[in-house]
Amino acid sequence: MIFGARETAAAEGCYLAHAIACGGMHLQKGHRLTRSDLAALSAEGVMSLVVAELESGDVHEEEAARRIGRAAAGAGVRTDPAFTGRVNLFATGDGLLVVDVLRVNCLNRLHPALTIATRANHSPVEAGRMVATVKIIPFAAPESAISAAEALGAMVHVAPYQRQNVVLVATQLPTLKASTMDKTRRILDDRLKRAGARVIEEFRVPHNEQAVEGGLYQAMALSPDLVVLFGASATVDIGDVAPAGLCRAGGRVQHFGMPVDPGNLLFLGALQGTPVIGAPGCARSPVENGFDFILNRIIANIEVNPEEIMDLGVGGLLMEIVSRPQPRSGPVARGGPVAAVVLAAGKSTRMGGPNKLLATIDGVPLVRHVVTSLAASKTGEIIVVTGDRAAAVEEALAGMPVRFAFNPDFAEGLSTSLRVGIAALADDVDAALIALGDMPFIDAAAFDRVIDAYVSSSDTFAVVATANGKRGNPVLWSRRFFDDLKKIRGDTGARHLIGANEAFVAEVEIGEAASLDLDTPEALRAAGGRIGPDTER
Template identity: 50%
Template sequence: MKFGPVAIADAVGSVAAHSVRAGEVIVRKGATITEDDARRLAGAGVTELVAVRLEAGDVGENVAAERLARALAGGGVVTEAPFTGRVNLFAAAAGVLMLDVQALDAFNTIDEAITVATLPALRAVVAGEMVATVKIIPYGVPSQRVDDAIGRIGAIRPIAVTEYQLKSVAVVSTLLPGLKPSVVDKTLRVMAERLAPAGARVESDERVPHQSGPLAKAIRTAVAGPADIVVVFGASAITDRRDVIPLALQEAGGHIEHLGMPVDPGNLLLLGELDGKLVIGAPGCARSPKENGFDWVLQRALAGVPVTRADVQKMGVGGLLMEIVTRPQPRAPGHQAVAPVAGLVLAAGRSTRMGERNKLLQTVRGEPLVRHAVKAQLASRAAPVLVVTGHQAAEVRAALAGLDVSFVDNPDFAAGLSSSVRAGLRALPDDVPGAVVSLGDMPNVTPQVINRLAEAFADRPDALAVVPTLFGQRGNPALLSRALFPAVERLSGDQGARRLLDAAGESVVEVPLDDPAIAIDVDTPEALKALTG
């Protein structure tokens, strides 16, 4: 591959290594120089540019990335179309990410131009979640190096997702005087929420005194029933193999695989077995929805991935768990006041369903369509208001002339909606607790709708998101808490935050409205005609 300055007269057919701007002429980084590009650049006074030319035996970045991604993807993993030398890999269904770490490490040593990055091994993932990304660093790479990398992988397919298989859990709770029934009830609700992403359920709920005899009987009954896994929540934490729960498991005829784990929270977990069924003595932290070692064991078990004593002992590296973004967290004392949320309008899309026209620039009620969405944000309590641009950015900016907004350019707008959401959230001031994300093609959303979302967030500052609903169906815009921003960073393609919100359960506040505007966007010529009459 050749890389370096090229005279404009010789640049046709090469790839621009960097963006070139000369007056009104713009050639984007990565664009193939056409004769028209060369003519316009020369007319603007540009004599040379830094360009790339592939040589014999080279393959372009997109071709290389696609070949490698397909070689890496195993069962339960799908790949998307390549863009800018990158191919993202996604979970086809909810499950546990299975990686051949040694094979992937070897893959990354083939050539510095060839890279793959993944989520951590054995992580629970949801359908549509990005699990890995292949990136070719330069604009091209020798085809032989691609062949070498594929040969190193062989038939291993080192990135796979094992779909959840087990679907039911029997819960046994022990009771002591002073333990409120409401605590056990809440534990059951949290357990049900924990199982929901796997499509699993609580099969039975048995409550017995905190004594080994009654508990042993309850464990035998649960194991004999239809449940795939038995989980025991003790009224008192397990502190020794001779404590009530371990003793009861042994009295029932089971055996202890391991007691304790190098994960915090989650240290006081019991891993056992009876008649071929997994029996887990849950640590006290499992009563909370916050991530802990219990999740690591349960998720793998639901996917049919064996969890042994040796597996538990290897969980220490990375086992110190911090606060996570998928659950509401208590705020520190003295920080109860809720600052105004920001407004974020997504206006970067290509309007592919509209044909050659950019829907955001079409006239609705005397103004460009996008201007209505932005003015609604400005008339609400949201501040500041940011607009993400991409396709025809200059024209969109012109359509919003005179409005007090900040613009965020998304050069990767072609990668899908998620790239615009990420770009907008990254540009927000650090002290903003959340943002109302609206779509530029929803001109009927009112400031009152945005204010209702902000008010609900002020009442529930621990919420991950606030969404409007119409007859029980969620609509737009959506208010995203800053606590959710890191999870949004993992989205890709045309995914919005819907999958994250679906998985967040009660951490999402729904605001019932009778305003159909939250469900009406303008995606097609027919929709535009219906709106304008």
């Protein structure tokens, strides 16, 4: 590939290195220059351009990304179309992401033009969740490097959850409250629910080896896929009550201890071919810990051996990660304001042409309905993220108490607007209420109910509005999630963060308004809306 400045007249067929706007023209970076483009630019006095010219043996960035993405996607993974030299890979179902680390590293070392980035190995993912992205750095890459990358084969796949039936065996001591054991069961139920698994039976037995042996016999009579063993006191040695009881029942301990904190005192065993997890005390908490690492893999039917457990030390210190709220840190002060972020940048693709935010109900644009309700609510500053038809959206909100934040990457999906909105918030904001610009029937009282649910509870870090129990919008996020929200990519929201932090999420019923967005002409007309000339592009 030849890169550099070139006379405009000699740049036909080359790819523009930087976007250019002049004389009513706007050509994007990567645009392939035509004869008419060059004539128009020359007429405007543009005599030279920085361009890239592909040579023999070069593969254009879009084709290169498409080929590598297709090769890298294993079972349970799909690819999106290439865009600006990038292909995103998504899970087609729920499960555990499995990354071939050696192949990923090999690809990234093949040639500086080729990159692939993935989520962490063995991360839980949901259908539609982005799991990897392929990016070609320059405008083209050598065919030899692309072919070598394809030859590496699949690098990411999703292992579906398979082990569904779990039996819980829990020991009792006079010092352990029944309410604590009940809570432990509920938290385990919640963990399993995300994977479509369930506790089919619980056996509570005294805290001694013989009782553990008996409880395990009862468990095995039910032919479970997994047994979880909770000790009333911590297991401090391989000869302690819980592991010793497993051995008395004819099982074996495969490994005791792990380099993950919280989670050090976990043990892994087997009984009659069924995996048994000796849960550490931290597994009584919903906060992610080492127990989750092992539980998720076993439910996804991924074999776990002692060497893999001992390799978990890098990244195994979990206690200080911001996105994992710390119960032991005490109540969180709700001192700062709650700001609102209105997402109003989308292209309204399903509307078939018009910008839906400019459509009207009772003569008022949809986006103005939303902002009017927010302005009458308890929210502080209102940030409106614009993109498509930005000037028209701003005009529709003339006189409203808002601050605009333009998203130049709005065509790349909802996550880009979310990042722009979060980045625009003031430093003292305690939480952000994320509202969609096409949901005009949410009134100020509904917004206030969502805010009140957050302000009134120090244990709540996200609030989701629901319609008849089904989650919808708006969603409120505590500041502690802002960094995570900025990391989201693609045309996706932040639902996965809710799933990963269920214990700290509150739901607020606000009725049908939480689910009624006006994405299509039919939905708009059914709601009494009108598409006017101002909505056209």
